[in-house]
Amino acid sequence: MTEPRVRLEGITHRFGxxxxxxxxxxxxxxxxxxxxxxxxxxxxxxxxxIIAGFERPSEGxxxxxxEDITSLPANKRPTNLVFxxxxxxxxxxVFANVAFGLQVARVGRGEQRERVAEALALVRLEGYERRRxxxxxxxxxxxxxxxxxxxxxxxxxxxxxxxxxxDLKIRLEMEVELRRVHRETGATFVYVTHDQREAMALxxxxxxxxxxxxxxxxxxxxxYRCPASVFAAQFVGNANxxxxxxxxxxxxxxxxxxxxxxxxxxYQDAATGxxxxxxxPEAVRVTGAFxxxxxxxxxxxxxxxxxxxxxxxxxxxxxxxxxxxxxxETRGATGHEVDQPVSIDWDSDACWLLPRxxxxxxxxxxxxxxxxxxxxxxxxxxxxxxxxxxxxxxx
Amino acid sequence: MTGTRxxxxxxxxxxxxxxxxxxxxxxxxxxxxxxxxxxTFPFEGFSTRWxxxxxxxxxxxxxxxxxxxxxxxxxxxxxxxGTLAAYGLTRSSSRxxxxxxxxxxxxxxxxxxxxxxxxxxxxxxxEFSLSLLTVTIxxxxxxxxxxxxxxxAALERLDPALEETAADLGASRWTVFRRVTLPQVWPVLVGxxxxxxxxxxxxxxxxxxxxxxxxxxxMYIWSSLRRTIDPSINxxxxxxxxxTMLLFVVTFLLTVWSERRxxxxxxxxxxxxxxxxxEGTA
Numbered sequence: 001m002t003e004p005r006v007r008l009e010g011i012t013h014r015f016g017x018x019x020x021x022x023x024x025x026x027x028x029x030x031x032x033x034x035x036x037x038x039x040x041x042x043x044x045x046x047x048x049x050i051i052a053g054f055e056r057p058s059e060g061x062x063x064x065x066x067e068d069i070t071s072l073p074a075n076k077r078p079t080n081l082v083f084x085x086x087x088x089x090x091x092x093x094v095f096a097n098v099a100f101g102l103q104v105a106r107v108g109r110g111e112q113r114e115r116v117a118e119a120l121a122l123v124r125l126e127g128y129e130r131r132r133x134x135x136x137x138x139x140x141x142x143x144x145x146x147x148x149x150x151x152x153x154x155x156x157x158x159x160x161x162x163x164x165x166x167d168l169k170i171r172l173e174m175e176v177e178l179r180r181v182h183r184e185t186g187a188t189f190v191y192v193t194h195d196q197r198e199a200m201a202l203x204x205x206x207x208x209x210x211x212x213x214x215x216x217x218x219x220x221x222x223x224y225r226c227p228a229s230v231f232a233a234q235f236v237g238n239a240n241x242x243x244x245x246x247x248x249x250x251x252x253x254x255x256x257x258x259x260x261x262x263x264x265x266x267y268q269d270a271a272t273g274x275x276x277x278x279x280x281p282e283a284v285r286v287t288g289a290f291x292x293x294x295x296x297x298x299x300x301x302x303x304x305x306x307x308x309x310x311x312x313x314x315x316x317x318x319x320x321x322x323x324x325x326x327x328x329e330t331r332g333a334t335g336h337e338v339d340q341p342v343s344i345d346w347d348s349d350a351c352w353l354l355p356r357x358x359x360x361x362x363x364x365x366x367x368x369x370x371x372x373x374x375x376x377x378x379x380x381x382x383x384x385x386x387x388x389x390x391x392x393x394x395x
Numbered sequence: 396m397t398g399t400r401x402x403x404x405x406x407x408x409x410x411x412x413x414x415x416x417x418x419x420x421x422x423x424x425x426x427x428x429x430x431x432x433x434x435t436f437p438f439e440g441f442s443t444r445w446x447x448x449x450x451x452x453x454x455x456x457x458x459x460x461x462x463x464x465x466x467x468x469x470x471x472x473x474x475x476x477g478t479l480a481a482y483g484l485t486r487s488s489s490r491x492x493x494x495x496x497x498x499x500x501x502x503x504x505x506x507x508x509x510x511x512x513x514x515x516x517x518x519x520x521x522e523f524s525l526s527l528l529t530v531t532i533x534x535x536x537x538x539x540x541x542x543x544x545x546x547x548a549a550l551e552r553l554d555p556a557l558e559e560t561a562a563d564l565g566a567s568r569w570t571v572f573r574r575v576t577l578p579q580v581w582p583v584l585v586g587x588x589x590x591x592x593x594x595x596x597x598x599x600x601x602x603x604x605x606x607x608x609x610x611x612x613x614m615y616i617w618s619s620l621r622r623t624i625d626p627s628i629n630x631x632x633x634x635x636x637x638x639t640m641l642l643f644v645v646t647f648l649l650t651v652w653s654e655r656r657x658x659x660x661x662x663x664x665x666x667x668x669x670x671x672x673x674e675g676t677a
Contacts, residue, residue, distance in 0.1 A: 053563075054563075073562070074559070074562045075562045075564075075565050075567055076565075080563055081559075081563045083559075083560065087557050087559075089560075089561075090557075091578040091579055100561065100564050100566075100574075101565050104565045104566045104570060105565055148564070149563075152564065152565070
C-alpha cells in the first residue's frame, strides 16, 4: 500500500471529562474521497476540526504525508476547510476571497490572478470576480468557498457538511459538482455528513461513526450490503432488523428460525445461535394471499401501510407470527391493499446476519438521523422533502 | 384605532416635560445671539458679538485647545486600549473572561465625584504633579467602560467562523485581526471613539479634582460663572452643544452604516433566501 495521505493514530478527545472521540485510528489514501458519516453528536465534526488544526486531540497523533502535525496550528497546516455555512468575507469580493490564502502566502500577483481564474473555472464561476457575497446565491457562495480552499492546493480538503444549508435541489446539483471537482483535481477529500444518501453518492469509502467510535469503514457497497453492526445497518439506508436463531450452518448455507418458521438461506460461515437478520426493504418480496403462489418458506403477514412511490410501492407489513413489522419496497404498478393478508419472502442471498445477545429481542431504536428525512433515505430515488416548497424545474 | 383614548392630562404632561427639557437649552442658544448683555427678556435683537468675543479671547482659545488635546488623546488611547481589551476578552477561552469583562465595564457605575477624589488621592500619594496628563488619565478611566461596552458588543456580533476561515487559509493571528476582524468593525470602533471624545470634551466633575494649573473649556466656563454671568458663556455653551451633538451624530451614523452593511449581508447569506436565477449545472 502506498503511504497514506492522512494517518490518524489513536485519536481520543475530551471536552472537559466527556470523551467525544475514543481511540480513532484511520488511514486516508491520496486522492480518496472519504466520508465521516454519523448522527449529530457522534464526533465527526470534532475529528475534522482535529485534522484542520482547530482542536488539539487529548491523545493520539495526526500525520500528513508521514509528518507529525499534531501540534501545528491551523494556519501552518496543508489543509483547508469548507465550512457548513458559506463563510465568505463580507468586506471582500469574490476575487479577494479566493485570493486570500495566496495573498497571505505572498504569492506573486500574476500567479494569484492565474490561480484564482483557474479555481473559479473549476467551480464554474468565471466572470464572478467582482461580485460581493450578498450578490450570490447560497449554492454560488459555497462554490466560492470551495474555490477559495482549493486554490491553495491543500494536501487534504476538509468539508464539514458543506451542502446541509442548501435547498435539496441545489444540494443534489452540488453533489454532482463535487464529484466532478474531485475527479478533476485528484485531491484528497475528507467529507463530513449526517446524510447517508449524500455519503453513499459521493464516497470512495465511508467511515460510519457512532458515539465517538468508528463503527465501520468500507466502500458504500460494503457498508450497505454487509453492515458491521445494527447501528450501521439502520443508519446507512433503510433496514429491517429481525431477531432470528441460526440453527445450522455450513456448505454456504444456514438455517434460520424466525418465530415458528424455519428458512434456509445462502450464507457463508454463519455462527449458530441468536442473531439479527438484516433485510433491506428492496430485497423483500411481497406476494398475494398466503399460500397462493408463495413458496413454503414464505412468512404470513398483513399490510398495515402502503404508499405509491412512482417506481413501485412501499409497504409496512405486520408479521403475525413474530410481533414485528417489515418494511418492503417493491417495483411495478400493481400493489396490495391495506389490511390485505400477504406473504413475504426474500432473495436468499440478500440478507445479512449480525451477532445478537441472548436477551435482546428488539433491535435498538433507530438513531435520530433515521427519522429526520424518511423520504430521501431510500438510496436517492425519492428526493422529495415534504416541508419545503417545490422549486420549478427547468431545463 | 381602538386603543385607549388619550386624556388631555397626559398631553399636558408631555408638553410640560418637553418644555422643561428643551427650554433651558433653547434659551441659552437664543441669548447667545442677543445684541445686549442682558440675560432676560425682552429680547432686544440679534448679533454675533458674543461669538466674536469668544473667538478673539486668548484665554478661551487656550482652554479650548487644552480640551481638544485632552479629548483627542483620551479618544485615541481609548480606541487603542479598549479595542485590545475587548478583542482579547471576546476571543479568550479563559474562565476569568466573564469576571474580567465585568471589571472592565463596571466603573461605568462609579460616581464622578468618587473617581475624582480617588484619583486625586492616588496622584498626590505617588507625587505625580497635576497637569493635562493627569486629566487625560482620569478621562481614560471615565470613558473606557463606555467604549469597552460598545466595542465588545460589536466584536461579539462577528461570526467567529470567519476568523477560523482566515486562520485555516494560512493567516496568522495578527493577519486575521488586520484583514478580517478590523475591516468589519472599524466603523463601530471609530464611532465609539467619537463618543469617548465627546464625553471627555465636556467632562467637568472629575477634571475639577485632577486639573492642576491648566484650564479646559468646562473649567473656564465654571470659573468665569463664579465671578459674573458673562453673556459670552451662552456662546461657548452653544458651541459646545453643537460640537458634541455633531460627534454623537457621527457616532450614530457610523454605527447605523456598519449595522446596515452587516445586516444586508447576513440576510443575503441566509441560504434559505435564494433568489434570482439559479446557475445552471444540468
